[in-house]
Amino acid sequence: MALSIFNEKPKSHSRNDDYVVNYYHTKKYDNDHYLITVNHGSWVVLDKREFDLLRFNRLDEDKHLKSLLEETGIILTNNNRNFILTATKNKFQHTQRGTSLHILVPTLRCNQKCIYCHAKSMDPSKKGYDMTKETAKKVVDFMFQSPAKGITIEYQGGEPTLNMEIVKFIRDYSEEVNKKHKKDVRWVIVTNFTNLDEEKINYFIEKKIDLCTSLDGPEELHNHNRPFVGGGSTYKDVIKTIKICRDKGIEMGALPTITKESLKYSKEIVDEYIKQGFSSLMSRNLNFMGFAKQIWSKLGYTPKEYLDFFKEQMDYILEINKKGFPFIDVKLKFILQRMLSTDPRTFTCYGSPCGAVIGQIAYDQDGNIFTCDEARSDDVFKIGSVHTHTYADIMRESACKVVDLTSGLSDVCDNCVWHPYCGTCMVAVYGAQGNVVSKHAWDHECKIREFQADYLMRKMIYDKDARAIFQHWAFPNKFPFPFRKKKLSTQNERERFILEELGSRGRL
Numbered sequence: 001m002a003l004s005i006f007n008e009k010p011k012s013h014s015r016n017d018d019y020v021v022n023y024y025h026t027k028k029y030d031n032d033h034y035l036i037t038v039n040h041g042s043w044v045v046l047d048k049r050e051f052d053l054l055r056f057n058r059l060d061e062d063k064h065l066k067s068l069l070e071e072t073g074i075i076l077t078n079n080n081r082n083f084i085l086t087a088t089k090n091k092f093q094h095t096q097r098g099t100s101l102h103i104l105v106p107t108l109r110c111n112q113k114c115i116y117c118h119a120k121s122m123d124p125s126k127k128g129y130d131m132t133k134e135t136a137k138k139v140v141d142f143m144f145q146s147p148a149k150g151i152t153i154e155y156q157g158g159e160p161t162l163n164m165e166i167v168k169f170i171r172d173y174s175e176e177v178n179k180k181h182k183k184d185v186r187w188v189i190v191t192n193f194t195n196l197d198e199e200k201i202n203y204f205i206e207k208k209i210d211l212c213t214s215l216d217g218p219e220e221l222h223n224h225n226r227p228f229v230g231g232g233s234t235y236k237d238v239i240k241t242i243k244i245c246r247d248k249g250i251e252m253g254a255l256p257t258i259t260k261e262s263l264k265y266s267k268e269i270v271d272e273y274i275k276q277g278f279s280s281l282m283s284r285n286l287n288f289m290g291f292a293k294q295i296w297s298k299l300g301y302t303p304k305e306y307l308d309f310f311k312e313q314m315d316y317i318l319e320i321n322k323k324g325f326p327f328i329d330v331k332l333k334f335i336l337q338r339m340l341s342t343d344p345r346t347f348t349c350y351g352s353p354c355g356a357v358i359g360q361i362a363y364d365q366d367g368n369i370f371t372c373d374e375a376r377s378d379d380v381f382k383i384g385s386v387h388t389h390t391y392a393d394i395m396r397e398s399a400c401k402v403v404d405l406t407s408g409l410s411d412v413c414d415n416c417v418w419h420p421y422c423g424t425c426m427v428a429v430y431g432a433q434g435n436v437v438s439k440h441a442w443d444h445e446c447k448i449r450e451f452q453a454d455y456l457m458r459k460m461i462y463d464k465d466a467r468a469i470f471q472h473w474a475f476p477n478k479f480p481f482p483f484r485k486k487k488l489s490t491q492n493e494r495e496r497f498i499l500e501e502l503g504s505r506g507r508l
Contacts, residue, residue, distance in 0.1 A: 019066070019075040021057065022084070027417040035457065040087040041342050041420045042072035045461055090342040091420070094359050098148035099391075101360035103156050103373045104139055104170065106131050107163035108365050112192050112234060114214075114226045115299060116257055118290035118377045121158045123229055130163050135367040138386040140174045142363075145391035150184035156362075156373060161195045164203075171207050188212060192226070193241040194234050201244060211245065212253040213238065215276065217262060217269040224261050242276055253330075255282040258309065260301050266313040270320070271498050274327065275491065282330040283313065285448055288431035289377040303447040310448075314455065316502075321469045323501050324486040328473050335456060336474040338421045350449075352413070352423035357383065357400045369394060374427045381427060418453040 027035045034051045037043040046054065050065050059066040059075065069075045073084045108129040110121035122129045131139075143151060153174055160167055171187060178185050187209040204211060215238060216222040223233040245252055256262065256269050273281045285306050286292050292299050320327045334350060337343045356371035363369055364376055367386040375381030384394050394400060413419055426436045428445040459466035468482035486501075488494045 019059065019070070019077045021054065022074055022076050024074060025415065025417040025419060026051075029458075029461075035417055036074055037417050037420050038073055039420050040073055040084060040091050041338060042074065042087070043339070043420075043457075044068065044072050044074055087342040094355060095353065098146040099357065099359060099361050100146070100148040100150060101152050101154065101355070102139075102143045102146075103154045103360060103362040104131070104136075105156055105158060105363065105365045105376070106136075106160045106166040106170070108158040109162050110157055110159040110192070111162065111195055111229055112159065112226055113229045114257075114291075115295070116225070116259060116286055116290065116292040118287070118292065118374055119156070119158065120290050120377060124159075124162060129158070129365055131166050131365040131367075133166065133169055135365070135386065136166050136170050137173060138367055139363045140170060140177055142369075142386045142389075142391060143174070144177050144181050144183070148183070150186070152186045152188060155187075155189040155191075157190070158365075159192055159195055160189055161191050161200060164200065168203070171209065186210070192234070192238070194228070194237040196241050196244075198244070201241075201248065201250070205248065205250065210252070211250060212255075213242075214257065215242075215254045215272065215278075216256045216259075217265050218272045221262060221265050221268070225257065225259055239276065246277055253280075253282075254278060255284055255330075257284045257286065258306065259286060259299050260305075263301060263305060263309045266309050267316045267502075270313060270316055270327070271502070274320075274325070274488070274494050274498060277491070277494065279326060280328040280330050280333075283310070285445075287374070287425070287428040287445065289374060289427065293431060303444045303451075306448060307451045310452065311455065318459075318466055318469060320502065322465055322483060323497075324483050325488060325497065326472070326481050326485065332452065332456060333473045335421055335453060336470050339453075339456065339460075340471065340474050350421070350423055352419060354423045354425065356426065357394065361394070371400075372427065374425075378427075378430065380430065416450070418450055421453055422449050 022038050025037045029035055029045065032048050034046050034048070035043060036046060036051075036054070046065075050062065053059050053062055053065060054069065054074070059069065066075070070077050070080050073080055073087065076084060105119075108119065108122050109124045109126055110117075110119075111124045112121075114121075140153075143153065153170065155167055155170075167189070174185060174187075187207065188211075189204065189209050190212045193213045203209075214226065216225045219233070219235040222235040222238070226234050228234055242252070254273070256273075262269065269283070270281065286300055288296060288300075314329065314332075317327055317329060331350075338350070356375065360372050361369060362371070362373045362376055363386060368382050369384040369386065369389065370376050371381045371383060383397050383400065413422075413424060416422070424443070425445050429443060430436050432444060433439055433442055456470065460470055461467075465482065468479070471479040472481050486497065488497055
C-alpha cells in the first residue's frame with residue numbers, strides 16, 4: 001500500500017485527465033518496497049505492484065494510487081500543475097532572494113587552541129589580526145548591497161570578544177545604515193564563552209545580539225577538544241557563563257564538534273546538554289580543513305565510525321523524546337523540514353545548490369570575501385575584497401558560478417534519491433580531495449549525509465512514534481509533541497531525569 005506523509009497537496013485531484021510522469025529518483029528499500037522522490041521535495045513509498053504501474057504508465061488500473069501520485073506531484077496533471085510550480089519555486093527560493101547570512105571576523109586572535117579549529121586562529125598576543133574601523137565600515141556597506149529583505153550579521157573569530165570595539169562599532173553602524181535600507185536585521189555572536197563578563201553579557205542583551213557557543217560534551221571531553229592557549233581547562237568557565245546567561249533569561253544556542261575522542265561519548269554529550277539546560281544540539285562532524293587536516297590521523301575518523309556514533313546518539317535522543325522530554329537535533333530538523341514540505345527555510349550547507357555566496361558570505365579581518373565561513377581556511381575560496389568589489393561584482397564572479405555547478409548538479413547527485421533534501425559541500429570536498437568536483441567513492445561528507453537522510457526516512461516509514469516526533473521537530477505549531485511532557489525546570493530535575501529515566505548513573 002502506497003505511503004506518503006508529505007504535508008502539502010494540491011487543492012483538487014484529476015480523475016480521467018491524461019498525466020505525465022515527473023522526473024523521479026528511486027531507492028529500493030526491501031524486496032517489495034521502493035522510495036520515490038521528486039525534486040520539489042515530495043516522496044512516496046510504493047510496493048512492487050504499484051511501482052510497476054508507475055514505471056509502465058498503467059496508473060489508470062489503480063485510481064487510488066493515481067490520486068496519491070497526483071497529490072504528491074509524482075505525476076503531472078492539469079490540476080496539480082500550479083501546485084508543482086509553486087512547490088518548485090519555494091524549494092529553490094534561496095537561489096533568488098539574495099545573500100542573507102553575513103559572517104564576519106572582528107579578530108582572528110583567540111584565547112583557545114581548539115584542536116580542530118577551521119579558522120586557523122592566532123595567539124591572543126599577536127598583532128595585525130584585528131579588523132579596523134575602516135574595513136568594518138566597508139564590510140557593513142557591502143552587506144547591505146544584498147537584495148535580501150532580511151539579513152543576519154554573525155560575528156565569528158578567532159574569539160570576537162577580544163575586539164569588542166569593532167563588535168560594538170559594527171552593531172551601531174549597521175543599525176545606522178539600516179535606517180536607509182529598512183531590512184529585517186538580526187545580530188548573532190559566536191563566542192567560546194571564556195572571555196565574557198557581566199558587562200559584555202549586558203551589552204549583548206541591550207543590543208539584542210543573540211549568543212551561540214560550543215560545548216563539546218562533559219568536562220573531560222570538552223577540555224580535551226577545546227583547551228586554552230598554552231594549555232588549561234575551559235569547561236568550568238563555559239559552564240559559569242552559561243549559568244549567568246540562564247539567570248538573565250538569555251536563550252542561547254550551542255553545538256558540539258565531534259572528534260575521534262568524542263565517538264565514545266554519544267550519550268554523554270546529550271546528557272551534558274540536558275544537564276546544562278539545553279533542549280537541542282547540532283552535532284558537527286569534522287572535515288579535512290584547518291588544524292584538523294594537519295592531524296587527521298589523530299583527530300579524524302572514517303564515515304562508518306562517525307555514523308555508528310550518529311545512530312547511537314540519535315536512537316538515544318528518540319528515547320529521550322519518548323520518555324517525555326522534547327530534545328531536538330537542529331541539523332536534522334532542517335532536513336526534516338525539506339522532507340515534509342516545500343518550506344523555503346533551509347540550513348545553508350544542505351541546499352542544492354549549496355548556500356555558499358548565494359545564501360551566505362564570510363569576511364575575514366582584512367575584508368577579504370570568502371564563499372562561506374568554513375571556506376576561510378583556504379584562499380582558493382577567496383572571491384574578492386570589500387575594498388575592491390561590489391556585491392554585484394561578486395555575484396558575477398566565475399567562482400560564484402562554480403559553487404552552483406559543483407554543489408548538487410553532478411550526475412551522481414542529480415540521480416540520487418536524496419537529492420531533493422541534500423547538497424554537497426564544495427569546501428569539504430576540496431579539503432579531502434583537492435578538487436571542488438567530488439569523486440563520490442572518496443566523499444566522506446556525502447556518505448554521512450546519505451546515511452542521515454536514510455535514517456530519518458526509515459524511521460518515518462517504519463516507526464510510528466519516531467514519525468510523530470520528527471513531524472513535531474519540523475513543524476511544532478502544526479504537530480503537537482506526541483508524548484506527555486516532563487517539566488525539567490531546575491538542574492536537579494534534569495540530573496534526576498538523566499539518572500532515573502535514562503539509566504545514565506555512570507555518566508554523570
